[in-house]
Amino acid sequence: MRGFIRIVLWWVCVFSLLAVPCYGGGVVTVSWSPQELRQGEALYVEIKTEMEVSSAEADLDGTPIFLYKRDGGGLAGIAGVDMAASPGLRPLRVLVKDLEGKPFEKVFQVKVHKGKFGVQRLTLPKEMVELKGEILRRVLEENRKVKEIFVTLRHEKLWHNSFIKPVDGPITGTFGLRRILNDRPRSPHSGVDIAAPSGSQVGSCNDGVVVFAQELYLCGKTIIIDHGFGLYSMYMHLAEMRVKEGEEVRVGDVIGLVGATGRVTGPHLHWGVRLMGARIDPFSLLRLFPQGD
Ligand SMILES: [Zn+2]
Structure with missing residues (x-):
C-alpha cells in the first residue's frame, strides 16, 4: 500500500535586520535578544505567526514567560536568568495553538554565558x-x-x-x-x-x-x-x-x-x-x- 503520509519539516534560520536569531519555518518564528545572554540578565522573546492564534505559551527552563501582544504584531515576553544560574544551554519552549486548537510546539536552546562579576x-x-x-x-x-x-x-x-x-x-x-x-x-x-x-x-x-x-x-x-x-x-x-x-x-x-x-x-x-x-x-x-x- 502506497498510502503514507509525507511530512516535510523545514526550519530556516533567518536573521532579521536587528541581527537577532530567528527560527521557525513559515508557521511560527521565534527570535530573542541579546544573543549573548549572561547570568543575571533579562531576555526578550518575540513570537511571530502566520496564522490566527487561539493561545500561546512560553517558558525558559520551566519558568513561565508572560506573553503580550506587540503593537507591531506578534507576541513578546521577557524572561530573567538568575545571577546564580549555572552557565550553559537553557531550553526555551514555545507552544502556539491555531484557531482549531492545533498545536505548534518547538524547543530552542538559549546559551547562558558566565556573568562578568567582580x-x-x-x-x-x-x-x-x-x-x-x-x-x-x-x-x-x-x-x-x-x-x-x-x-x-x-x-x-x-x-x-x-x-x-x-x-x-x-x-x-x-x-x-x-x-x-x-x-x-x-x-x-x-x-x-x-x-x-x-x-x-x-x-x-x-x-x-x-x-x-x-x-x-x-x-x-x-x-x-x-x-x-x-x-x-x-x-x-x-x-x-x-x-x-x-x-x-x-x-x-x-x-x-x-x-x-x-x-x-x-x-x-x-x-x-x-x-x-x-x-x-x-x-x-x-x-x-x-x-x-
Ligand atoms: Zn547595594
Whole structure:
C-alpha cells in the first residue's frame, strides 16, 4: 500500500535586520535578544505567526514567560536568568495553538554565558558583620516578608518598554559583585549601587504599583514596585519615602529621596530587580529596550 503520509519539516534560520536569531519555518518564528545572554540578565522573546492564534505559551527552563501582544504584531515576553544560574544551554519552549486548537510546539536552546562579576574584599569590625539574637531574628523575618512579595504574580502587564535609571550618579557597587567580608564569602550583590547626594530624587524605573514601603534593618527605608508579569523593582537606603503601599506610579514619578538608612557606609541608592524570582541586573532591562519603543 502506497498510502503514507509525507511530512516535510523545514526550519530556516533567518536573521532579521536587528541581527537577532530567528527560527521557525513559515508557521511560527521565534527570535530573542541579546544573543549573548549572561547570568543575571533579562531576555526578550518575540513570537511571530502566520496564522490566527487561539493561545500561546512560553517558558525558559520551566519558568513561565508572560506573553503580550506587540503593537507591531506578534507576541513578546521577557524572561530573567538568575545571577546564580549555572552557565550553559537553557531550553526555551514555545507552544502556539491555531484557531482549531492545533498545536505548534518547538524547543530552542538559549546559551547562558558566565556573568562578568567582580570580587570585593572587605574587613569590617566583627559587630558590624555578625548579626545575633533579636536583630538576627528581625532580619530573618524581614527577609521572609520580602521574599513573599516576589512569589506573588500579577497577571497584568503594567510596565512598558521605557525603563529608566532611577537617579543620576556613578555606579559604586556593580551587580553580581562577590563580597568577601572578613575572609568569609557573603551573598553576591543582587542590585546596583548608584552614588548620589543625600536628598536626590529617586524616580520609579517604570509604571507599577507600590507593594512595599517600610523600613528594614539592613536595607533601610525600602520601596518595592510591582510592574506586573512577575517583574519587581526595589529601591533601598532611602532618606525619605514619598509613596505609600497600594499607590500607582508612572515611570519617573518621585518615590523617595536618596539617603543612607539601614546598614550602609554612605548615601547611595541600591536598585534591584526581580523577574519571576530571578535576580537580574536592572541595567539589562534598559539594554533590552534602548529606544524605549
Ligand atoms: Zn547595594
